[in-house]
Structure formats: structure tokens, C-alpha cells
Amino acid sequence: MASLTSTRKPADRPVTGIADRLLAWYDAHHRDLPWRVPPRELASGVRPDPYRVWLSEVMLQQTTVEAVKAYFQAFLERWPTVQALGAASTDDVMKAWAGLGYYSRARNLKACADRIAARGGVFPDTEDGLRALPGIGAYTAAAIAAIAFVRPAVVVDGNVERVITRLFSIAMPLPAAKPDIRAEVERLVPADRPGDFAQATMDLGATICTPRRPRCMLCPLRQDCSAILSGDPEFYPVKLAKPEKPQRKGAAFVAIRNDGAVLLRKRPEKGLLGGMSEVPTTGWTARIDGATGTDAAPFAANWRPAGSIGHVFTHFGLELAVYRADVDFTAPPQGFFWSRPGWINDEALPTVMKKAIEAAMPGSTQKGPHKRKA
DNA sequence: CATCCGTGGTA
DNA sequence: TTACCAAGGAT
Numbered sequence: 001m002a003s004l005t006s007t008r009k010p011a012d013r014p015v016t017g018i019a020d021r022l023l024a025w026y027d028a029h030h031r032d033l034p035w036r037v038p039p040r041e042l043a044s045g046v047r048p049d050p051y052r053v054w055l056s057e058v059m060l061q062q063t064t065v066e067a068v069k070a071y072f073q074a075f076l077e078r079w080p081t082v083q084a085l086g087a088a089s090t091d092d093v094m095k096a097w098a099g100l101g102y103y104s105r106a107r108n109l110k111a112c113a114d115r116i117a118a119r120g121g122v123f124p125d126t127e128d129g130l131r132a133l134p135g136i137g138a139y140t141a142a143a144i145a146a147i148a149f150v151r152p153a154v155v156v157d158g159n160v161e162r163v164i165t166r167l168f169s170i171a172m173p174l175p176a177a178k179p180d181i182r183a184e185v186e187r188l189v190p191a192d193r194p195g196d197f198a199q200a201t202m203d204l205g206a207t208i209c210t211p212r213r214p215r216c217m218l219c220p221l222r223q224d225c226s227a228i229l230s231g232d233p234e235f236y237p238v239k240l241a242k243p244e245k246p247q248r249k250g251a252a253f254v255a256i257r258n259d260g261a262v263l264l265r266k267r268p269e270k271g272l273l274g275g276m277s278e279v280p281t282t283g284w285t286a287r288i289d290g291a292t293g294t295d296a297a298p299f300a301a302n303w304r305p306a307g308s309i310g311h312v313f314t315h316f317g318l319e320l321a322v323y324r325a326d327v328d329f330t331a332p333p334q335g336f337f338w339s340r341p342g343w344i345n346d347e348a349l350p351t352v353m354k355k356a357i358e359a360a361m362p363g364s365t366q367k368g369p370h371k372r373k374a
Numbered sequence: 375c376a377t378c379c380g381t382g383g384t385a
Numbered sequence: 386t387t388a389c390c391a392a393g394g395a396t
Contacts, residue, residue, distance in 0.1 A: 056392085061391090061393045062380085062390090063382095063391060063392080064381090064383075064392095065392080067381075099380090100381080101380030102379055102394085103379080105394080108394080108395090134394095134395095135393095135394070138394090139392070139393060139394085140392085157391090157392045157393075199392090206391090211389075211390065212390095213385085242389085271378085271379085272378080272379065273379090313381090314381090315378065351380070351382090
């Protein structure tokens, strides 16, 4: 049975063949992704563009492949090189990132692009060099080093953790099991194809060794897998229960000028939705609820109820009462600005704010990466 | 090591 | 519907 401690020694079991079987499966069943150089092309000497590898890896942090695709294409089209991204304004990058979440990534992306551009557009080709850059942590540094620079880096993401804990029946809960997982990956990674090995493990985790209902019958590693013998591979990886999310309340105020312009303001650079734009709201990021009526409106106006919207953040849920007022003043109050009429989807608005605006102005917003008009 | 940080999809 | 979770990083 699985051990709860680290007494298992990595050298106890032979691993010959695991990487080979995994890579053979990858050669035949890999996903075709916009940022990826497929194994056949890689073998014939095609090298991945480090800019694309980096951009995709940052976007993929805690974000699904399907959500990333459209944003990756939009960024690449608008900023084809890291120098181009370095020449962009942080504000434009935030606007382009709107809707993808974890907005500090966008700020760090721009900061990192500046650093790379200052080096002539050349990325560091070592794990340590990459790790020192903003927005690049242990995982991303290893992934770029392995995929773009063929370094034998130990790439461990959520997929790898799941595959490895099942393969070796590691029952120690995460994150305590991370050192053991790293040790197992370290002895599996092949020196000649570290990038493909990393991507193969992630593809396996995404399509076969899934969190729920893994398709073990189709798995190229079923003969190597310890968890499958237990009859309940889904048991792994073991994670501690997460604390339940508190529910907060507040109000949002959508002021609309007669030409359709919406009154916005910019949020502080740090913290929740840092650096993004918003319609004025009552407090709701504090531990306590904000006011839900018009008492706390940013200024006097004919505020009318426009329904309410719900939104779920990482660590709390939010219900926002939405009010709309049609106003006739031209000069924005101190700290506010008017969005360009009809261009609300071009602002750096997080999804929760688009929901509020949509409630006040049905049909005005749309999802996905913003595409600039000509 | 724990907490904070978005969003959308799935069973 | 609730609950989980996705190619994590910064502090």
C-alpha cells in the first residue's frame, strides 16, 4: 500500500521504459496547440520561438487551454515579438488581458517583456536565468528551459503531480508530497527530449489521467501504474480540504452619459483586480460587506435598480446590487473618466465589472479578448 | 508554509 | 447545485 511518509526510495523501482512509452504515446496522440512545435517537426530541427513558449506558459498558469487559445492568438497578432510587447503600454496590455483573470500576470508579463527587450529580445536559456524574471516561477522557468532550450529541467505542474502520485501511489497530501514528486520526475526525464517529456506528461494528465474518471484503459502507462492496481486511481492526488468561501455583498453604480459613455475609474495597482478599471462600487473586498443601497453612491443622481449580479472569486463569492443613472454632466468627477462611447469592450474591465455593466446596459458587453477596431 | 489572486467548465 | 479545479506566482 501507499506510504504516508518519505521512506520510499526512488531507486527501489525500475523505471526503464516509462519515459519511452510515454513519449511514444505523445508522438501518436499529442494535442495540436497553437504555441507548440509537434514532435515530428522538433525532430527535424525546428526550434520553438521562446517568446511564444513564454507567452503561452504565462497565460496557461491556472488557466485552461481552451480559455488561452483566443488570447494567445490575439496577443501574437498584435505583438508578434517580445520587443513589440516591450514597446506597448502597460495599460494596453491590461486591456488585452481583460477577462483572462489573475491580472498581476499581465503586469508581470509587460515587466518581463521590458527586461527581455533590454537584452536585445533574447531570453535567458537557463532555468536560473528565467526564474529571476517577473512572473516566472519554478514551474514556468523549468517549462521554458525544457521546451524552448532543451534543458533537462524538472517540470512539475498540476498534471504532473496527478500523474506521478498515481503512478507511484504517493498518498502523502499535497503540498507536502512535492519533494517526492520532484524526485520521481527527476529520474524519469530523458536528457534528449525534456520538452516533449514535459508536454507528454501534461497531455496525458489532460486527456487520459484526468482528475475525475481517468481513462486508464487507454493509458500508455497502465502497466507501470501503481494506483490502477488499487482500483481507485481517482484517490490520488490527496489534497487537504479547502476552506469554504464566504459570501460578500455590495453595490455597483453604472452612470451613463447621453452619448452612451460609461463612467469608470481605475483600481489600485495591487491587490484584487489590481490595475484594472471598474464602475464605482461600494466596498466589498474587505472582510465585511459593503452597502447594497444607493446611500453609498459616489454622487447624487437618479439611481435606479438594474438587478443584481453574482460572481465567484478565488476566495469569496460576491453579490452586487446594480444601479443605473442617466446623467448629463460632461466633466467626470475627480478620479473618474469616461469610457469612449461604444468602446466599453476595449476597456480594462474584469469580468465582474462587465457583468455589472451588462445588467445596466443589456447587450453592451461581450466576452473574450478584445479585438481592436480599425 | 499559508494566503491572496479570476474565470469558466465539468460532473 | 455545489464542489472541484486548470500548464502557478508573489508575498
